[in-house]
Structure formats: structure tokens, C-alpha cells
Amino acid sequence: MPDAGFCVLELQNDEVKREISICNNKIKNFNFYGIASWGNSFLIIDKNEIICSEINKYTKSSCINPMGGNAIITNNTIYGCPNPADVHEPFGDIWWSMIGLDINDTKNVLILKNIIKNCNPAIGFANWFQEDELNSIKVINNEFINNTLNFTFYNCTEADIIWGRNTLN
Amino acid sequence: MKKILLFSILLVLFTSCVKDEFNEPILAADSKDLVKSSSIVINVPEDYTTIQEAVNNAQDGTVIYASGTFYEYIRIENLDGIRLICKEAVLKLPDLGYYSRMVKIINCDNFEVSGFTFDCDYGQLSYIDPSLNNILSGIVTLNSSGKICNNHFKNFLR
Numbered sequence: 215m216p217d218a219g220f221c222v223l224e225l226q227n228d229e230v231k232r233e234i235s236i237c238n239n240k241i242k243n244f245n246f247y248g249i250a251s252w253g254n255s256f257l258i259i260d261k262n263e264i265i266c267s268e269i270n271k272y273t274k275s276s277c278i279n280p281m282g283g284n285a286i287i288t289n290n291t292i293y294g295c296p297n298p299a300d301v302h303e304p305f306g307d308i309w310w311s312m313i314g315l316d317i318n319d320t321k322n323v324l325i326l327k328n329i330i331k332n333c334n335p336a337i338g339f340a341n342w343f344q345e346d347e348l349n350s351i352k353v354i355n356n357e358f359i360n361n362t363l364n365f366t367f368y369n370c371t372e373a374d375i376i377w378g379r380n381t382l383n
Numbered sequence: 384m385k386k387i388l389l390f391s392i393l394l395v396l397f398t399s400c401v402k403d404e405f406n407e408p409i410l411a412a413d414s415k416d417l418v419k420s421s422s423i424v425i426n427v428p429e430d431y432t433t434i435q436e437a438v439n440n441a442q443d444g445t446v447i448y449a450s451g452t453f454y455e456y457i458r459i460e461n462l463d464g465i466r467l468i469c470k471e472a473v474l475k476l477p478d479l480g481y482y483s484r485m486v487k488i489i490n491c492d493n494f495e496v497s498g499f500t501f502d503c504d505y506g507q508l509s510y511i512d513p514s515l516n517n518i519l520s521g522i523v524t525l526n527s528s529g530k531i532c533n534n535h536f537k538n539f540l541r
Contacts, residue, residue: 220503220518220519220520220539220540221518221519221520221521221539222501222520222521222522222536222539223520223521223522223531223536224484224520224522224523224524225523225524226523226524226525226526227524227525227526228526230526232492232526232527232528233528234524234527234528234529234530234531235529235530235531235532236530236531236532237530237531237532237533238532238533239531239532239533239534239535239536240534240535240536240537241536241539242535242536242537243537243538243539243540244536244539244540245539245540246539267540268540
């Protein structure tokens with residue numbers, strides 16, 4: 215459950231895997247969560263335009279946060295905020311602002327052909343609650359533009375991810 | 384004698400076929416067509432003035448078409464196959480409480496929400512919960528499956 219702020223799409227699920235498609239939406243002017251899920255969801259997030267406009271001053275926030283579930287994230291345009299390096303408060307020992315994709319404890323994720331711009335970081339990978347919760351994570355053919363950090367890793371490493379042909383600017 | 388025997392055999396075969404036909408459940412394809420053809424279509428505001436009223440009168444598979452600007456929270460519960468489709472509809476906040484969910488979908492499989500504009504501009508609201516930590520969401524789903532497509536969400540700034 216979110217603990218502060220406004221969440222545009224909030225998808226809560228129990229242990230039964232359920233599929234939700236989120237396609238062709240425009241999500242603009244938010245500063246907490248754009249799309250967030252809890253539980254064993256299977257999300258198909260395709261061709262959305264997700265534009266945050268300002269940094270949340272109170273807590274970690276992200277454009278897409280499929281926590282604990284499974285997701286196919288393709289063909290989305292994800293824009294953080296005009297000044298992604300303008301961090302107001304540290305979260306633990308990592309200084310975040312608006313995270314593009316918050317891949318924490320997510321079991322299986324395919325991140326393909328997205329444009330991620332002006333985020334900090336563009337993608338944050340994390341094992342929060344259990345070791346090796348991240349299972350199959352693939353990051354292929356994405357474009358990263360003007361992010362303060364492209365990737366952060368918490369309790370996991372770059373070697374845990376399958377990478378392919380991404381463009382880093 | 385042979386004719387009688389042959390007739391008897393044919394009669395037994397015929398009756399068994401008829402019996403099987405009557406005992407056989409309706410074919411899946413036919414039943415789907417039946418559900419499709421019997422889906423209720425509700426137009427808002429023509430049939431009901433609010434989307435929630437339409438939902439309250441919906442059943443599994445109901446299609447709700449909405450057009451206009453609506454100031455309401457919508458709760459959809461235990462309805463499978465319900466479709467909420469916009470024809471130029473804007474959903475706005477009626478007020479801002481501690482927990483405010485513009486659309487909440489609970490235990491619904493194969494739902495659809497498409498074509499809406501969700502506008503959370505709360506600057507003009509007459510009531511805003513004084514708590515600093517009020518939580519607002521556009522769509523919340525709980526143990527549900529379906530699709531959320533072609534919507535526009537804006538002004539979710541705290």
C-alpha cells in the first residue's frame with residue numbers, strides 16, 4: 215500500500231495470478247506512483263505515455279512499480295521530471311528522485327523498446343524482502359536519455375539481469 | 384420378423400440419439416453467443432444519471448457507455464465481464480477524503496475501463512480532508528483481471 219501521495223493506478227492482488235492490461239493510456243502530472251501493483255499480478259503495460267511533472271518531496275516514487283509480480287513493459291514513453299537530479303531527501307543510502315521503472319521483488323519482467331528519460335534512476339532493481347526474489351529480468355532495446363542514473367542495484371547486481379542492445383545517452 | 388427386428392434396432396438408435404441430444408449441455412460456443420446477445424447495455428446519462436447507478440443495476444457482462452462530466456466515485460464489485468466505456472466522458476473528484484479512489488474494482492474478472500479522462504484537479508473542491516496524508520488513486524483494482532486502455536489521467540499532484 216502506498217503511504218504518501220497520489221497513485222494513479224493501484225493494482226492489488228493476492229497469491230492468485232491475475233492479468234491486467236494497461237495499454238495506450240496517458241498518465242500525466244503525478245508525483246508519487248504512476249502504475250503500481252502489489253501481489254502476484256501479471257501486468258501487460260504497453261504503449262503508454264507516462265509523464266511525471268515534479269519530484270515527490272516526501273518519499274520514493276516511481277512511474278511504474280510492479281512490486282512482487284510479473285510484468286511485460288513494452289513501447290512506453292516514460293518521462294521523469296525536468297530536474298531529475300534535484301533530490302530532496304535520501305531514501306536509505308540511495309538518493310532517488312523519480313524512478314522510471316522500480317523493479318523491486320518483481321519475479322519476471324521483460325522491459326522492451328521503452329524510452330526512459332529524465333529519471334533518477336531510469337531503472338532501480340532491488341531485492342527488498344528476500345534474496346533472489348528477482349527471477350528473470352530482461353532489458354532489451356530500450357533508449358535511455360538524460361537520466362541522472364540509468365540503473366541502481368540493491369541486493370542484486372548487473373549480472374542478475376539479461377541485457378541486450380540498449381541505447382544509453 | 385427381420386423387418387420388425389430392424390425397425391426395433393432403428394427405433395432404439397433414434398431414441399438414444401434424441402435422449403443424448405436432450406441430455407447434452409448447451410455447446411460452449413452457443414452459450415457464449417447467448418451471453419453476448421443477452422448482454423445488457425446501459426447508457427449514462429440516458430438510462431441512469433450517474434455511472435454508479437448504472438453499475439448498481441448491472442450484471443455480469445453488462446456494457447456501460449458514459450458520456451458527459453461526472454463528479455462521483457465508482458465502486459464495482461463481484462461483476463465479471465463488466466465494461467465501462469466512455470463516449471467523451473470526464474470523471475472528476477466530488478470531494479477529497481482521506482482515502483479517495485475514483486474507480487474501485489473488487490473481485491471482477493475480465494473488466495474493461497476505456498476512453499475516460501480522469502481529472503483530479505482538486506483546487507475547486509468544497510471539501511478537502513485536512514489530513515496531510517490523504518491518499519488518492521485513479522483506478523484501484525483488488526483481486527481483479529481485465530484491461531485499462533485509452534484513458535487519460537491528469538492532475539494527480541499532491
